[in-house]
Amino acid sequence: VENCVFCQIISGEIPTEFIYQDEKVAVFKDVHPSAPVHVLVIPKEHIESLNDTNDKLLLGEILTRLVLTAKELGLKDSGYKVAINVGKGGGQLVPHLHFHLLGGWKDSEGGVN
Numbered sequence: 001v002e003n004c005v006f007c008q009i010i011s012g013e014i015p016t017e018f019i020y021q022d023e024k025v026a027v028f029k030d031v032h033p034s035a036p037v038h039v040l041v042i043p044k045e046h047i048e049s050l051n052d053t054n055d056k057l058l059l060g061e062i063l064t065r066l067v068l069t070a071k072e073l074g075l076k077d078s079g080y081k082v083a084i085n086v087g088k089g090g091g092q093l094v095p096h097l098h099f100h101l102l103g104g105w106k107d108s109e110g111g112v113n
């Protein structure tokens with residue numbers, strides 16, 4: 001979709017180093033990390049938010065890819081958070097569905113919201 005930052009990342013219009021990608025899913029670092037590790041896992045298809053899909057297979061693939069990425073980034077034992085902002089009131093700034101993977105804090109810093 002035109003003017004969608006994440007569609008532009010997927011098309012290569014905005015050069016981005018992917019941590020992982022396949023036909024359906026892409027993983028890359030957040031430009032403005034709000035945790036020591038802050039990665040976004042997104043569907044390549046433009047889906048505006050969690051409100052706009054019933055695709056259980058795709059949602060499952062995004063979530064399992066996020067977990068695999070967390071493990072690959074060494075977060076399995078230290079722990080991590082998964083955040084999905086939905087709509088403006090939910091803090092969603094980019095209207096292309098994305099799952100935030102946040103972690104890498106020391107001790108229990110991540111427990112503070």
Ligand code: 5GP
Pocket residue numbers: 005009014016028029030031032033084085091092093094095
């Ligand atoms: P939201 O608030 O919509 O849940 O999160 C959007 C996230 O996308 C923010 O954390 C923001 O830093 C990130 N972001 C926005 N534009 C870009 C970009 O061009 N590249 C990358 N890698 N991340 C972006």
Ligand code: ZN
Pocket residue numbers: 001004005006007008045046047095096
């Ligand atoms: Zn998009």
